[in-house]
Amino acid sequence: MSEASDFLVIGHRGARGHAPENTLLAIDAGIRLGAHWVEFDVQQLGDELLLMHDLRLDRTTNGQGPLAEYTFEELRRLDAGQGQQIPTLQEALDLVDQRAGVNIELKTWGGCAAAVARVLRDYLADGWTAEQFLVSSFHLPELWEFRQLLPEVPVGALVCGVPLDWAGSAAELGAASLNVSDEFVDDKLVTDAHARGLKVYAYTVNHPDDMRRLRAQGVDGIFTDYPDRALALR
Numbered sequence: 001m002s003e004a005s006d007f008l009v010i011g012h013r014g015a016r017g018h019a020p021e022n023t024l025l026a027i028d029a030g031i032r033l034g035a036h037w038v039e040f041d042v043q044q045l046g047d048e049l050l051l052m053h054d055l056r057l058d059r060t061t062n063g064q065g066p067l068a069e070y071t072f073e074e075l076r077r078l079d080a081g082q083g084q085q086i087p088t089l090q091e092a093l094d095l096v097d098q099r100a101g102v103n104i105e106l107k108t109w110g111g112c113a114a115a116v117a118r119v120l121r122d123y124l125a126d127g128w129t130a131e132q133f134l135v136s137s138f139h140l141p142e143l144w145e146f147r148q149l150l151p152e153v154p155v156g157a158l159v160c161g162v163p164l165d166w167a168g169s170a171a172e173l174g175a176a177s178l179n180v181s182d183e184f185v186d187d188k189l190v191t192d193a194h195a196r197g198l199k200v201y202a203y204t205v206n207h208p209d210d211m212r213r214l215r216a217q218g219v220d221g222i223f224t225d226y227p228d229r230a231l232a233l234r
């Protein structure tokens, strides 16, 4: 992965501290604030890939119930906050337009990896480089599937806890990074990940004191709702 700095600032769900999460507005805010990368969550619905964190629509849109029970057209009529539509992956990538790295988190399985790989192939053919992407997931078999389909694109293994084999599974996956919940950043986990050649990125870190502490612990970057706070630490 190419890095603009030694401490990567990754806008979380775009920059959800500044605009409705996983919308084009939030992604643009993240980039304008100076985030090196932007992260967003992607779910597959048939042939489409949509940016949405929850499986239910209720928290972030004016819709109700599971996203999977709606058609693409119905979902696109919803308000995802401040009049924003739920974006497609292609709309998000077109908006980024190589101005920042893109971390695509696979939130569904059983086809999501293949659908994302199909889209990224088009963007790679269009001039994006593999290192401008990081594909991640908590669903490690889905991430493994993605790796088989598009091995040149780096992947990040997401964990919310400390695995029994430390960073072993992430290394076995051929991951570039271990993306770990900030409350589980054990020094031994960081050491093990680094010994295996993996970066460590912590999510979701919004307080400057925590940003400083994690940086001092050797973490390579953070996901934050407030990229401006992380960049102001320098």
Ligand code: G3P
Pocket: 012, 013, 039, 041, 053, 105, 136, 158, 179, 203, 204, 223
């Ligand atoms: O990818 C980092 C972070 O986004 C993972 O957790 O629940 O915010 O998608 P979540």
Ligand code: MG
Pocket: 013, 039, 040, 041, 105
């Ligand atoms: Mg996420």
